[in-house]
Amino acid sequence: MSHTSTSPEAVSRLRVDGLSVRFQIPGAVVRAVTDARFEVRQGECLALVGESGCGKSVMAHALLGLLPANAEVTGAVRLETGGAEPVDLVGAPEDVLARRVRGRMIGLVPQSPATHLTPVRTARAQLAETLRELGNPAGSDDLADLARRVGLRPADLDLYPHQLSGGMAQRVANALALAGDPWLIVADEPTTGLDRPLVETTMSELRRLTDEGRAVLLITHDLRATEQVADRVAVMYAGRIVSLTSADEFFTRPRHPYAAGLLDALPSRRFTAIPGHPPELTLLPDGCAFRPRCDRATAACERIPELNEVACHHPLEHHAVR
Ligand SMILES: Nc1ncnc2c1ncn2[C@@H]1O[C@H](COP(=O)(O)OP(=O)(O)OP(=O)(O)O)[C@@H](O)[C@H]1O
Numbered sequence: 236m237s238h239t240s241t242s243p244e245a246v247s248r249l250r251v252d253g254l255s256v257r258f259q260i261p262g263a264v265v266r267a268v269t270d271a272r273f274e275v276r277q278g279e280c281l282a283l284v285g286e287s288g289c290g291k292s293v294m295a296h297a298l299l300g301l302l303p304a305n306a307e308v309t310g311a312v313r314l315e316t317g318g319a320e321p322v323d324l325v326g327a328p329e330d331v332l333a334r335r336v337r338g339r340m341i342g343l344v345p346q347s348p349a350t351h352l353t354p355v356r357t358a359r360a361q362l363a364e365t366l367r368e369l370g371n372p373a374g375s376d377d378l379a380d381l382a383r384r385v386g387l388r389p390a391d392l393d394l395y396p397h398q399l400s401g402g403m404a405q406r407v408a409n410a411l412a413l414a415g416d417p418w419l420i421v422a423d424e425p426t427t428g429l430d431r432p433l434v435e436t437t438m439s440e441l442r443r444l445t446d447e448g449r450a451v452l453l454i455t456h457d458l459r460a461t462e463q464v465a466d467r468v469a470v471m472y473a474g475r476i477v478s479l480t481s482a483d484e485f486f487t488r489p490r491h492p493y494a495a496g497l498l499d500a501l502p503s504r505r506f507t508a509i510p511g512h513p514p515e516l517t518l519l520p521d522g523c524a525f526r527p528r529c530d531r532a533t534a535a536c537e538r539i540p541e542l543n544e545v546a547c548h549h550p551l552e553h554h555a556v557r
């Protein structure tokens with residue numbers, strides 16, 4: 236389902252190469268993201284899934300230079316758009332990120348959006364201001380169009396943040412992320428608080444933007460929504476990407492035991508949770524971090540497996556699903 240109207244050299248993409256994030260906290264180091272390698276290409280939606288606390292939001296913030304001062308980021312993140320000079324996002328000066336990247340090249344839908352809205356201004360005022368700041372003349376048509384695309388009714392726009400339900404605040408955040416017509420949309424749980432029809436609206440909008448030649452990095456717990464829009468799926472466990480395959484392969488022939496476990500936990504499948512819990516990111520074991528929960532673990536798992544689509548010493552051959 237990829238969009239290939241441009242020549243290969245001009246293909247836009249985000250390339251993440253060996254990205255790691257460490258947080259220094261009193262007496263410990265949180266290894267939130269370790270050695271992430273992936274790309275998101277024009278015309279593609281890549282979903283990033285994994286249990287709570289595995290490092291998904293930290294990864295999203297690292298891409299945009301939005302981590303707090305106790306974070307140490309290493310590795311490379313390059314944004315190549317339309318044959319223009321690539322932008323190196325790790326180590327880019329704050330003014331470059333603020334003026335050129337955030338909102339314009341990369342739009343972020345933050346997790347828990349209600350906390351990011353200005354309490355004293357209506358949704359309409361915040362959208363209009365963002366459109367203006369991002370150099371869009373903000374005709375009322377644009378604003379109305381943006382609202383419609385995310386499933387907001389015109390009357391919703393006159394509400395103040397405290398009057399918005401969680402789902403409405405989510406839609407306002409989705410609209411704010413799209414206001415600058417960014418090339419890449421990083422959407423961190425963009426469907427929180429939305430009912431199924433609105434989840435569908437949001438997913439179709441993300442798919443439409445993707446098919447028009449943009450790119451989407453979708454962070455979500457909603458595997459149903461993932462199945463609907465993702466071209467590829469990256470599975471994260473304890474800060475590492477442990478599986479990076481086509482969505483079709485992830486949903487029908489998962490090879491990493493953790494990926495298979497996530498699918499088995501779905502009510503529509505076996506409805507059987509993976510036993511145990513992920514490790515503390517301050518106390519990661521050597522070797523495969525999933526080993527203590529994995530019924531296929533062997534002595535080989537004391538070494539970190541390479542990510543060759545699947546980071547596992549003993550991937551599943553044919554896992555019966557559906
Ligand atoms: N500023 C910080 N200082 C120390 N640790 C942090 C900081 N920010 C995040 N962390 C830790 O990094 C880890 C990854 O957090 P992150 O928010 O990325 O998880 P997540 O995969 O997005 O989870 P969820 O699905 O619940 O949103 C967590 O253990 C979290 O406590």
Ligand code: NI
Nearest residue numbers: 291292293346
């Ligand atoms: Ni998160």
